[in-house]
Amino acid sequence: MWIDEASWKDEIIMIKSMTGFGRGTIESEKQSFIVEIKSVNHRYCDLNIKMPKSLMPLEDRIRKIVQQKINRGKVDVFITQMNFEDQATKAVLNEGLANSYVECLNVIKEKYNIKDNISLSLIAKFPEIITVKKDDADLENIWKYLLTAFNDALEMLVGMREKEGEKLEKNILEKCSSIQTLLNTIENKSFQVVKEYKEKLSERLKDLLDKYPVDENRVAMEIALFADKSCIDEEIVRLNSHIVQFKETLTLKEPVGRKLDFILQEMNREANTIASKSTNLDITKVTLNIKNEIEKIREQIQNVE
Structure with missing residues (x-):
């Protein structure tokens, strides 16, 4: 049927x-x-x-x-x-084209003083004069x-x-889950970074307290500046939001390849910002793993309609 x-x-x-x-x-x-x-x-x-x-x-x-x-x-x-x-089938004459050929041949005859007659066999040789349909x-x-x-x-x-799309979706979702797990690791680690910095700074100050006076307000300000400079909370929130949006886009009943590619660009942007802000080697390593997973997804969605 x-x-x-x-x-x-x-x-x-x-x-x-x-x-x-x-x-x-x-x-x-x-x-x-x-x-x-x-x-x-x-x-x-x-x-x-x-x-x-x-x-x-x-x-x-x-x-x-x-x-x-x-x-x-x-x-x-x-x-x-x-x-x-x-x-x-039937043969079809292109009368307009035939007339055009005859006119052109007559012009050539007159211009070059050619005496030959225009024959049927000559006209029939020209393409598209007679077609079979x-x-x-x-x-x-x-x-x-x-x-x-x-x-x-x-x-x-x-x-x-x-x-093939089902296989791609399954693989992509697995990588999204992997990114979220890595992001949770970064989030947990980021809480420790400022605390560790404060502890290290306090230990160094103990060695100096006996020799030099220390302004406690200045110390608090230094810690606050460090915390603000290295804070990646907003980037973590945005990256998590992009992952949720990415998963939701996968469920849309329409072609989503280009939308997914755009969201991935935003995810990669946030990962780059986290890497540039971080002063912690562990966070940097995990961020590189996130970027690697994003790149793998990017390669896969190049084949998504």
Whole structure:
């Protein structure tokens, strides 16, 4: 049972990979069709269709169906047709083009004083003067027949993209959880940094108290300045917020690849700020691990529609 264009519209969209392949075939006593569709990642929807010249009038219909199902990716459609008996065709004269050729030939004759007559055999040699086209009624029958193989190929392609999308989503969510765990480690460690700085400063002051007078207000100010300079609370909150937003975006019923890429840029920005503010080696190491996980996610979402 073939599916027309309208049947593809109102479906649930989930995260999809841009990589996939589909194949559909159909054969009767009169003819057979093989349809192959493959897609890879691309910034936009780049659709290329290769099919017999006689089927070119159907190209817009094919494009419409593909674009209803695929929003991003480089998509190549290959249609092979084999006829086992003569098809209903007719010869069509391009009268306007023929007149133009004759006018040009007459100009050449007059300009160069050529006496030869313009013959039918000469005009018939020019391209596109006479073309062979399928009857419209026959083309509609072919379309309904071809659509069966085309829909089978497209369903297989979309199914493969969805299946690969499920794997991508699972892997991406695991990395998001890993980032949150690392971020919790940084948050816990950041509370200790100021405390450790205060303790170290106090120990150093004890050694100096017997020799030099110390302004306690100045000491408190130094500790406050250090705490303010190295505070990463806001960055931690924002990075956590971006992770939540990232996960929510994964559940949207629309293409999300570009949105995810933008959120990742913001996540990386916050991680860079944490790394630049931190004076603690442990926090720096954990932050580098976060950046590494972000980069891994970035590589994966390049293939998300």
